[in-house]
Amino acid sequence: MSELSRENFVMLASNIRVARDNEMSDDPWVDLLRLCVKDPEAASLCDTDLPAETIADIWLDWDRARRELSRAELVDLVRRILDPGADTEAESYLMTFAFEFNCPHPAKSDLLYYPEDYFNGRNDPTPDEIVDKALRGE
Numbered sequence: 001m002s003e004l005s006r007e008n009f010v011m012l013a014s015n016i017r018v019a020r021d022n023e024m025s026d027d028p029w030v031d032l033l034r035l036c037v038k039d040p041e042a043a044s045l046c047d048t049d050l051p052a053e054t055i056a057d058i059w060l061d062w063d064r065a066r067r068e069l070s071r072a073e074l075v076d077l078v079r080r081i082l083d084p085g086a087d088t089e090a091e092s093y094l095m096t097f098a099f100e101f102n103c104p105h106p107a108k109s110d111l112l113y114y115p116e117d118y119f120n121g122r123n124d125p126t127p128d129e130i131v132d133k134a135l136r137g138e
Contacts, residue, residue: 004036009056016046037062050089057090058097065097071131074102078127081112104137 004012012029019026030043037059045055069077080087081095100108107118111130116123118133125133 006053006056006060009036009059010052013046013052013055013059016043017052020046033059039066050093054088054090054093057088058093061090061094062097065094066101067098069098069102071135074099074131074134075127078112078130082127099134103134105134106137 012033016026016029016033018024019029026043026046033043034040039062042059042062045058048055050058077095077099081092081099087095096109096112099112103109103111105111107114111118111134115125115130119125119129
């Protein structure tokens with residue numbers, strides 16, 4: 001990961017947004033981000049309506065979300081994602097990113113959020129059923 005502090009990441013997200021909002025080049029800021037967060041999609045968070053602080057929190061834990069999980073870890077992750085009283089907004093995003101990173105199924109997080117489309121109209125598959133379908137990739 002990076003040597004940048006949370007405050008530096010907040011400022012970086014803000015600078016990228018200001019450049020984009022003013023139709024200026026964001027290249028220097030995005031280049032700096034790419035040195036710190038090794039994912040080409042990281043800068044796309046600046047196109048969302050997430051607060052810069054939330055984006056910074058996501059960037060700080062980006063690498064943690066990009067690791068291979070065992071089946072048991074995935075089942076636990078799905079349980080946490082589906083828990084309506086879950087964590088912070090950043091943590092919710094990171095959990096979804098972790099699921100998508102470990103999911104060979106083309107629907108990715110739609111298995112979680114639109115299960116009726118993938119479980120014969122059912123909207124209540126168990127975490128085990130979701131993980132099994134995700135890992136089979138079918």
